[in-house]
Amino acid sequence: MSDFPIDFRESAKAEELIDKLASTPRLFVISDYDGTLAHHSTDIYGVEVNHDSIDALGAFAQLPDTFAAALSGRHLDGLKQVFPLRDPVMLGGSHGAETEGEETPFDxxxxxxxxxxxxxxxxxxxxxxxxxxxxxxxxxxxxxxxxxxxxxxxxxxxxxxxxxxxxxxxxxxxxxxxxxxxATTATKGKWIDAERQAVDATAVVFLGDDVTDEQGFDVLNQPTDLGVKVGAGATAAYLRVADIDEVATFLQALLTARQNFLAARQ
Ligand SMILES: [Mg+2]
The missing domain is CATH 3.30.70 (Alpha-Beta Plaits)
Structure with a gap:
């Protein structure tokens, strides 16, 4: 029996994972959008987003040696209609087939x-x-x-x-x-692999709620990296949070730990 995923409410173990991530030289925080940062809805452009999570992602991207991205199954233009952050926050759409600022081949x-x-x-x-x-x-x-x-x-x-x-x-x-x-072989896993190299990350945290996010968890080297599964269901992620409110709590805790680590490093 694997000891993972750890439940976020087992606070001592979750804190250990967060502290480890926060103290990596170059941290890359990547999050799925629907069901992770925002509630699922039948009105796909009327979804309710968690502002604490958005604030945290925006703040990560402003810190030194720290990078942030949203990686969604939505196409890039659709993601931009609901996700308010822009560069330096990176955007990946269509399960990683599209990257903001890059041309995408199509035949x-x-x-x-x-x-x-x-x-x-x-x-x-x-x-x-x-x-x-x-x-x-x-x-x-x-x-x-x-x-x-x-x-x-x-x-x-x-x-x-x-x-x-x-x-x-x-x-x-x-x-x-x-x-x-x-019509593409792109996956969230391939996007994460490519972009982590581009930013030269020493640890990646990826958060997601759906089956397509498992392809993202699969490319992580846990426990240096960390996958965070939102909600129930089988997963390769090492940490589980209950819902999008707990995503916000996790991101805010990681942000505070990262800020403390960077302040102490100077
Ligand atoms: Mg999702």
């Missing part, structure tokens, strides 16, 4: 794939009230959250039909109440 094969899959998913969505297809630059996703709240069995049926759509040589991923097709 005709990808375009054709997205058109075909988008059409098939639209045909499924048309059969259910409250089911819709989200189009992102590299993804087409079938969303069933509104239907799942009313009729879980029908929502499962819609997801099942979505899973049956052929991804060809591309990819299908599943999240909470969504089946998503992707």
């Amino acid at each position: 005709e094969d990808m375009q054709r794939f997205l058109e075909r899959v988008g059409g098939e998913l639209e045909a499924i969505a048309a059969d259910y009230e409250g089911v819709f297809v989200e189009s992102k630059p590299f993804h087409r996703g079938l969303h069933v959250k509104a239907l799942a709240e009313r009729n879980p069995q029908q929502a499962e049926e819609a997801l099942e039909r979505g899973r049956a759509v052929d991804p060809g040589e591309y990819f299908l991923t599943e999240g909470k109440n969504i089946v998503e097709f992707s």
Whole structure:
């Protein structure tokens, strides 16, 4: 039996993990957005964000030898509509396929794939009230959250039909109440690997709530790095927080510890 994940409420152990992170030479704090910094909502642009978490991320990015990023399944433009921070806070969108300030390659094969899959998913969505297809630059996703709240069995049926759509040589991923097709091999894990090298981080903390965030936890070298899983469910992360309010408590505690470490170092 693994001793991990540690529950954030086991405060002595959680404090130890936070102090260790805070005292690394170059710290990189990366957070998922939906379900981690903000509540999930059926209105994807009307989500309620936790301001203490946003304040902490903004503050990390202002500290020396400390870096901060939001890394979301949303496309970059969509993320920017709901996430208020900008440079020096880094932004990754479309599960890491997009990086703020960088060009993203896109070819005709990808375009054709997205058109075909988008059409098939639209045909499924048309059969259910409250089911819709989200189009992102590299993804087409079938969303069933509104239907799942009313009729879980029908929502499962819609997801099942979505899973049956052929991804060809591309990819299908599943999240909470969504089946998503992707025309890119980008993952949150690859984004974290690339960007941690870019900032030359000596420790990375990544926070996320969904199954796609496990690809992020998988590339971490815990316990020097730290994965923080939000909510229930199997995870490779070494720390678990209960909800987005505890994310804020964690980030504020890490910020204070980091500020103290940097002040003592001078
Ligand atoms: Mg999430």
